[in-house]
Amino acid sequence: xxxxxxxxxxxxxxxxxxxxxxxxxxxxxxxxxxxxxxxxxxxxxxxxxxxxxxxxxxxxxxxxxxxxxxxxxxxxxxxxxxxxxxxxxxxxxxxxxxxxxxxxxxxxxxxxxxxxxxxxxxxxxxxxxxxxxxxxxxxxxxxxxxxxxxxxxxxxxxxxxxxxxxxxxxxxxxxxxxxxxxxxxxxxxxxxxxxxxxxxxxxxxxxxxxxxxxxxxxxxxxxxxxxxxxxxxxxxxxxxxxxxxxxxxxxxxxxxxxxxxxxxxxxxxxxxxxxxxxxxxxxxxxxxxxxxxxxxxxxxxxxxxxxxxxxxxxxxxxxxxxxxxxxxxxxxxxxxxxxxxxxxxxxxxxxxxxxx
Numbered sequence: 012x013x014x015x016x017x018x019x020x021x022x023x024x025x026x027x028x029x030x031x032x033x034x035x036x037x038x039x040x041x042x043x044x045x046x047x048x049x050x051x052x053x054x055x056x057x058x059x060x061x062x063x064x065x066x067x068x069x070x071x072x073x074x075x076x077x078x079x080x081x082x083x084x085x086x087x088x089x090x091x092x093x094x095x096x097x098x099x100x101x102x103x104x105x106x107x108x109x110x111x112x113x114x115x116x117x118x119x120x121x122x123x124x125x126x127x128x129x130x131x132x133x134x135x136x137x138x139x140x141x142x143x144x145x146x147x148x149x150x151x152x153x154x155x156x157x158x159x160x161x162x163x164x165x166x167x168x169x170x171x172x173x174x175x176x177x178x179x180x181x182x183x184x185x186x187x188x189x190x191x192x193x194x195x196x197x198x199x200x201x202x203x204x205x206x207x208x209x210x211x212x213x214x215x216x217x218x219x220x221x222x223x224x225x226x227x228x229x230x231x232x233x234x235x236x237x238x239x240x241x242x243x244x245x246x247x248x249x250x251x252x253x254x255x256x257x258x259x260x261x262x263x264x265x266x267x268x269x270x271x272x273x274x275x276x277x278x279x280x281x282x283x284x285x286x287x288x289x290x291x292x293x294x295x296x297x298x299x300x301x302x303x304x305x306x307x308x309x310x311x312x313x314x315x316x317x318x319x320x321x322x323x324x325x326x327x328x329x330x331x332x333x334x335x336x337x338x339x340x341x342x343x344x345x346x347x348x349x350x351x352x353x354x355x356x357x358x359x360x361x362x363x364x365x366x367x
Contacts, residue, residue: 041067
């Protein structure tokens with residue numbers, strides 16, 4: 012990542028007396044020029060969350076962590092003129108929040124999530140001098156940088172882990188809102204399960220929301236009750252319900268064989284139950300990395316407006332978190348993950364990006 016050095020040229024050391032007096036006007040000009048350089052070098056960036064919220068332990072939180080890391084690296088402060096976010100309570104807030112941040116003068120404004128595609132397109136057309144970026148969608152405007160991921164590759168590795176870990180050969184997938192993004196997770200996951208364990212089956216269901224943990228809990232309950240022993244969610248905040256259900260089952264019966272798989276960021280912290288942890292692994296999506304990358308490019312004058320940047324395994328944009336030490340065949344799972352990662356990176360295997 013490029014870094015721009017901040018600062019002004021060292022002031023000239025001037026002689027005393029008449030020379031100092033004669034140079035007074037030049038100093039004023041230098042000071043004015045220096046102030047202009049400060050204004051030119053300053054950079055501010057902000058983001059608008061989707062309805063999952065900035066603390067969803069998943070997608071939005073990962074983006075905010077990336078923005079915070081960028082701010083820290085570049086000595087920015089939270090707030091106007093530095094880095095900040097606005098949280099959306101409903102989709103009706105998207106355009107309003109984007110407009111608000113633009114009018115506050117932020118140099119770059121991110122829309123986090125494909126659900127913001129329409130709002131970004133609308134505001135970008137109105138605010139043609141502003142720069143925007145959208146995660147998980149493509150907006151064909153010259154002042155918008157589009158960011159997408161090969162979620163199917165992360166989902167595939169999660170599927171390999173699930174296929175190797177299951178004992179019942181019954182596995183579950185919980186999606187949030189039906190979309191191309193979540194479908195890529197599902198397609199990759201189902202393919203990974205099939206490649207690693209042809210005997211296993213996957214029950215895939217959608218909650219229709221990214222902010223309803225109670226729905227995630229209900230679906231997870233039905234899946235575990237039907238014999239599934241590994242369940243993967245790609246449902247944002249709704250996925251919190253999966254962890255709640257798995258932990259409750261483990262608390263009732265510590266000997267039960269129950270696993271959950273997280274998404275977007277490493278969600279191992281959500282799975283602690285006494286001395287156990289029910290999170291097998293997490294399908295990682297480098298939203299944080301992408302936010303930092305595009306922000307750095309914009310700051311350095313290389314804003315990729317009108318372009319789409321795609322992050323996959325080859326770009327270290329997706330991956331899989333460490334496999335839980337408690338799973339009996341961890342070494343076997345680790346070996347399989349390493350093997351399939353290499354096959355995908357070198358082009359030997361292409362992960363399907365649609366369920367069909």
